[in-house]
Amino acid sequence: MRSFSPRRLGAGLACAALAAAAAGCASPTSAASGSGNGSGGGTTAGAELKIGIITAKSGPYAPYGTEYLAGLNAGLAYVTHGTGAIAGHKIDLVVEDDADNPTTAVAEAKDLIGQGVTMIGGSVDSAIALQVAAVAAQNKVLFIAGPAATDKLDALNRYTFRSGRESYQDIATAGTFVGDLAGKRVVVLAQNSEFGTANAAGVKAVLGAKGASVSSVLVPPTATDFTPFTQQILAARPDLLFVAWAGTNATQLWTALDQQGVLSATHVVTGLANTATYPATGPAGSKIQFLAHYFTGAGGNNPVEAAMTASVQKAGGTVDLFTPDGFIAAQMFAHAVQTDPANVAKQIAALEGWSFQGVAGQYTVRAADHALLQPEFQATLSGSGTTWTAKLVKAVEPGAIAPPAPATPAWPTSGS
Missing domain, CATH: 3.40.50.2300 (Response regulator)
Structure with missing residues (x-):
């Protein structure tokens, strides 16, 4: 799936071992040069900002991952007005394939964090989302789960949010x-x-x-x-x-x-x-x-839905069930970056209680547990x-x- 800057961060560019990931051995162009809680360091003005995406590109949930990625790229086009940059930072989506394997997803999350990525999204599979959320909390990085519908993501930890609906x-x-x-x-x-x-x-x-x-x-x-x-x-x-x-x-x-x-x-x-x-x-x-929770036209006469549809179709894709989950994730990432590109604590505070117009109508991130209230x-x-x-x-x-x-x-x- 093409993104604004589709360069991947392979394992060879990471620190010597995954065990070192939590120590935060970041590359020179990583999203933050300090700790994930924003207590030190920062992102140089105009520097590239990497967002890690861990989702299904292969395996049984690959079609859902494709929909999510299509929505994510459409959402980034929308929030950046086609520039690919948020708050002056060029966005580089680093897309990893979890292949519907929790062990793979956890290793990828640690790899990304070890390279300095402080924002992660994705997860179609609920079991995978819960494990990536745990890694995010341990390393104090922002995690916005995607189509994973498990209710257990609510109130799981302060670093975990969701861009989709939940089973309840x-x-x-x-x-x-x-x-x-x-x-x-x-x-x-x-x-x-x-x-x-x-x-x-x-x-x-x-x-x-x-x-x-x-x-x-x-x-x-x-x-x-x-x-x-x-x-x-x-x-x-x-x-x-x-x-x-x-x-x-x-x-x-x-x-x-x-x-x-x-x-x-x-x-x-x-x-x-x-x-x-x-x-x-x-x-x-x-x-x-x-x-x-979504089908084409569900949002009625909604300019956000229209923008998503136009962008996905322009890229040769088709809007489907989980396309909005990617689009909403882009809106949430953009809001976090606009608040502070490097300080995760400030990003969390900005997302908590945030209400915004999305693909299907009005969305609100409930501050108390990070449930995403939506129609x-x-x-x-x-x-x-x-x-x-x-x-x-x-x-x-x-x-x-x-x-x-x-x-x-x-x-x-x-x-x-």
Whole structure:
């Protein structure tokens, strides 16, 4: 993925060993010549400023990494007005491929820090994001996670932020489709796998706390006959059926739910994924309600979204589910650099509580735990065959789906 200055920092340019990374052996052109907390040193006026990006360029999440990088480059073009420079510093994106391997990602983070990089972004995989966040905290550098949706990034440490949404916001968005949840019956239909059970637990935690009675129907991942499971759902008479499914038998599942009357018997909701997955629902697609943190046009008449789309298309790409996560990261990095290009403590203080116009609407970084409050959406699909388009039903305001805030700040104030 091309960036403003796509030169990579290979392992050969690093300090002699990764063990020396934490000691901060920086190159002469590194982002900061002092410690990451900004207590000493600084960036020379007009010097190049490196931002490390650790994301998936290969492996199963590579398509998501591609979307993130496309949005990141579009966002940098937007915040720099095409100059590639922020506060007089030329931005050099140092993009590393984690290949969906936590060990690789941690090694890359230490390598970047050892070369003086004090700002890192990326992470599609939640497990990777949590480990990179730990490295960032240990070395007092700024980390802005990308598409990784784990709620555990909130209040993890004062150095960690996020540019995407989190799972709580997705599930809470689904709950708004049936209004007041008190006394409502919610059934989760999911695969009997780690993915499925995690979704079932998440729905119970989020919607159960809002008064819903939540139960689950778990299906073997290799199932081809869904009749017994559809009968369980119908017998439960849910007010909301939350479907969490990933696999090659998705079309068979949706066809069964349609043919056996489940889609017409209750509100059925699932997450809207990448555009390539839209046809998987088959003819049932128009009967499903989708929760979405983004799809093309979700932001309405939004000049920021228009700028992102134009930039990505000019580069030969296509806007998709995780493109905004990269764009928002660029806005956050720019705000941090404009505050102080070298002092991480000041960057953290600037980001905490910051509210700004983004791709999907208004975003706010909650100071107490660094949750990124943002809108999400209810959508439907229309079309046929292999051509389907997402249509907006309603926007769900950030406050309606905000994760619970901690009673007290998760760490001392940024200036301490």
